[in-house]
Amino acid sequence: MSTSPAIHLDSVSKRYGSRTIIHDLSFSVAPGEIVGFLGPNGAGKTTTMRMIAGFTAATSGRVTVAGHDMATDNVSAARLVGYLPERPPLYDVLDVSAYLRFVARVKGVRRAAIRGEIERVAAACRLEAVLDFEIFKLSKGYRQRLGLAQALLGSPEVLLLDEPTAGLDPGQIQETREVIRAFGTDHAVLLSTHILAEATLICQRVAIINHGRLLAIDSPSGLQRAMEQTNRVALRVTGAAPALRDTLLAVDGVRGVDLRADAAEPGVLTVDCQVDARDGVEAAIARAVAGRFDLHRLERSQPTLENVFLRYVQESPASGEAA
């Protein structure tokens, strides 16, 4: 197997008219790696997926898939890519097996091997019971799994999955994750998802994108560690807000303080302190507050991937603001 990246984006940008959707995006996915692509709606995940799949071309920069430049050699690259778009691309009037046969033939699966290949992906995606059904009769879950099945046909080197578990029930989600995990052991998988747990469970690395910019890419634990550089301490305190703010800011290790009045309990303040990631800061806060204010609760929060994601997304500049 080649050691060069299966997917490589080098300073890729995409503009529609005067609007820049993707800004200078660079990252790689290696063979045998599953990378999760996280971002809120409109972040540019689908556009990026489409550029990698060859549906749309980058305005500038270079996208290569298995060494093929998508600007000049997208048809050769397409033989090595399985792509499940956000909306499963299904021909409603065909039956399931006719649809899979069409995709297999176009992907270059040998005529003699097509039946076996269809049986393989149908088994992996639990479609055996509906192979003779017309596609318009399928439930949303089956449609999603059929979309995944067509992407798996021909065992492509690169698998691009845009929200692969959308519309599935919990059991199906579990099965689909297993299929992706098994496939990802020796193929490159780029997986766009809103579900943070999914990224944590099956992805070796996670890329966070917002406003078309890559904000971070690392393993889920690596991202959490990076975020631990600035931990948070949450307090519930009764007292005067200005005095409390001054007291907290005077504590060594406290970088910022956010105070909010508790609507349910008049006089009680909910405080969110940004603190250095070192031991003893919460103890220092407790000592500073204890004599002068009525302290109800103090806890240090460990960042989850969800916190990490929200922090990156909330702190990222909007499209027009960034340089």
Added chain:
Amino acid sequence: MSGTLAVYQKEMATYFRSPIAYYVVAVFLLGSGYFFLYNIFLSGETAMAGTFQNMGVLLMTLAPVISMRLLAAEYNAGTAELLLTLPLTPWQIVIGKFLGAVTILLLITAGTMVDLIPLYLFGTPETTTILAGYIGFVLLGLACLAVGQLFSTVTHNQIVAALLSAAVLLAFWFVGHLQTFQASPGVRALVGYLSFSLHFTDFIQGLVRTEGLVFYLVVSAIALTLSVAYLQWRR
């Protein structure tokens, strides 16, 4: 080649699992059958000339119904995202789909040959003239479907694609009438050359002229090339 064939077979399966192909074939055969009987009884001649003329006009309105779904339906259903990311060149996609539409045209053409049975049973029609008429009809159909496919490629809405195609095809059909109002010989020659109906009239009269043959093939080639260019450009 195998990619083109796969697209063609998918098109055929799609056509015949939706009511469009049946509708078009039925309406065309009913219409042409009606015109055949009308012309035979009106003129009392065992000829197809009048029927071919009417078939041409019918084709102007029904070819857009055949071609409207070729790409527009793919955009609408989201399947364009599959089709355009599979290992297929734009030419393979465009030709595969075009051949699917041409197959419907050939079915229609074959269906109208039922009219020839009474013609040969009860008269002595000129076979070469009829043959030339059919060649002209198929060539006209190729041009109409290629133009229709172009409009289906550039719009996501099938109805818009059909309306635009019908408008352009009817304009090409009737443009020859402008000759009457033109004093300039150059403009007269131009509108005459662009007329779908004037070239078709030559075929109906039994004249298989290179000019007409080349005209329809060139129009088809230009429209198909523009469809391919659009697919490449839209990336």
